[in-house]
Amino acid sequence: MSFDPAAIRREFPTLDQTVNGKPLVYLDSAATSQKPRAVIDALRAYYERDNANVHRGIHELSRRATVAYEEARGKVAGWINAPEPSEIIWTRGTTEAINLVATSWGLDNLKEGDEILLTVMEHHSNLVPWQIVAGRTGAKLKYIELDEQGRLVLDDLGSLLTTRTKLVAVSHVSNALGTINPVKRITEAAHAVGAVVLVDGAQGAVHTKVDVQDLGADFYAFSGHKMCGPTGIGALWARKDLLEAMTPYQGGGEMIQFVHRDHSTWAEVPHKFEAGTPNIAGAIGMGAAVDFLAELGMDAVAAHERDVLTYAMERLAAFDGMNIYGPTDLSERSAVVSFTLGDAHPHDISTILDSEGVAVRAGHHCAQLVMQHFGVAATARASFYLYNTKDDVDRLVKALDVVRSIFG
Numbered sequence: 366m367s368f369d370p371a372a373i374r375r376e377f378p379t380l381d382q383t384v385n386g387k388p389l390v391y392l393d394s395a396a397t398s399q400k401p402r403a404v405i406d407a408l409r410a411y412y413e414r415d416n417a418n419v420h421r422g423i424h425e426l427s428r429r430a431t432v433a434y435e436e437a438r439g440k441v442a443g444w445i446n447a448p449e450p451s452e453i454i455w456t457r458g459t460t461e462a463i464n465l466v467a468t469s470w471g472l473d474n475l476k477e478g479d480e481i482l483l484t485v486m487e488h489h490s491n492l493v494p495w496q497i498v499a500g501r502t503g504a505k506l507k508y509i510e511l512d513e514q515g516r517l518v519l520d521d522l523g524s525l526l527t528t529r530t531k532l533v534a535v536s537h538v539s540n541a542l543g544t545i546n547p548v549k550r551i552t553e554a555a556h557a558v559g560a561v562v563l564v565d566g567a568q569g570a571v572h573t574k575v576d577v578q579d580l581g582a583d584f585y586a587f588s589g590h591k592m593c594g595p596t597g598i599g600a601l602w603a604r605k606d607l608l609e610a611m612t613p614y615q616g617g618g619e620m621i622q623f624v625h626r627d628h629s630t631w632a633e634v635p636h637k638f639e640a641g642t643p644n645i646a647g648a649i650g651m652g653a654a655v656d657f658l659a660e661l662g663m664d665a666v667a668a669h670e671r672d673v674l675t676y677a678m679e680r681l682a683a684f685d686g687m688n689i690y691g692p693t694d695l696s697e698r699s700a701v702v703s704f705t706l707g708d709a710h711p712h713d714i715s716t717i718l719d720s721e722g723v724a725v726r727a728g729h730h731c732a733q734l735v736m737q738h739f740g741v742a743a744t745a746r747a748s749f750y751l752y753n754t755k756d757d758v759d760r761l762v763k764a765l766d767v768v769r770s771i772f773g
């Protein structure tokens with residue numbers, strides 16, 4: 366399929382509907398993306414034809430389910446250029462992947478006096494697990510600050526990183542601001558002091574092709590539902606040697622080699638971290654999402670999104686009373702525009718836009734430290750994806766006129 370925005374849009378059935386009597390404009394993909402027919406069809410085909418548990422049954426359906434499930438692991442590994450499919454652990458999403466690392470790696474490796482370096486930009490799912498593990502181990506939390514454009518202040522990275530720093534956790538792309546972080550620079554500096562780096566890729570593996578080896582990451586976490594896949598599925602990639610040394614996150618079926626009365630031994634990686642019946646359909650659906658995006662070509666997707674973002678920034682910046690957060694240099698910004706408008710509360714903005722058929726997010730975006738940094742309780746956020754067009758931006762601006770007519 367070549368990159369034809371109108372044709373791509375037709376692949377997403379949810380986009381073809383009216384909301385409050387107006388054609389839907391969906392600008393909340395940073396929260397979750399819509400799903401193309403290819404993904405919906407893959408889920409249906411699995412449940413209609415191949416449904417069985419994986420790795421257990423010696424029968425045809427189980428064989429088919431296992432092959433499809435493991436093939437999907439390979440596709441997801443390829444998507445981020447992981448050296449081996451076995452380094453991909455299926456999780457419920459980014460949140461569970463980070464909790465896995467915080468609990469398993471964190472409890473094995475952190476002790477009093479150690480330091481965890483986070484950033485003020487992080488989504489709560491890359492903050493709270495580290496606060497919990499710091500509380501349990503006595504490790505100390507430190508933060509990389511933000512500048513006035515919501516970019517990481519890296520001038521003092523050298524002094525923030527010490528021989529006590531054991532882990533750096535940083536988002537690839539900010540969900541609240543769209544800031545694209547210079548992850549490679551951070552991994553190089555972290556490795557120089559012997560720290561490992563977890564990258565929260567929830568907004569990263571979505572818009573561009575990611576290369577975890579080039580980034581120098583040690584852990585990379587991402588979610589299927591933000592990249593055209595189903596909800597309830599995501600992946601943790603980690604270096605094999607780290608995974609092999611880590612204590613399993615959960616115990617149960619599928620993750621053992623032998624069970625004795627007083628102890629058990631573990632299955633090989635990745636199964637050691639996949640206790641219980643996994644989200645088989647979800648994994649297959651995430652594999653289908655990877656196929657869908659790969660066929661379009663991420664360079665074309667990224668170029669289209671850049672086009673729409675550039676147009677959105679121009680039109681929104683020209684809007685009276687508009688305050689846009691995040692980098693002004695669009696090469697540092699993903700397809701997210703977080704804004705406030707005069708005195709209008711972001712929830713009111715979102716409600717009025719919804720009445721015009723335009724779906725945006727309003728709130729703290731699970732990034733309260735970002736809100737505190739900018740001294741606001743909330744922002745409205747329009748986030749764009751491959752199926753959005755400049756017409757959608759025009760509809761957003763037109764709906765904002767309605768907000769202005771009410772709030773002055």
Ligand SMILES: Cc1ncc(COP(=O)(O)O)c(C=O)c1O
Nearest residue numbers: 458459460488490540567568588
């Ligand atoms: C940057 C970032 N990290 C983590 C998450 C959590 O992802 P999930 O809810 O899929 O686990 C999100 C979701 O919005 C996010 O945007």
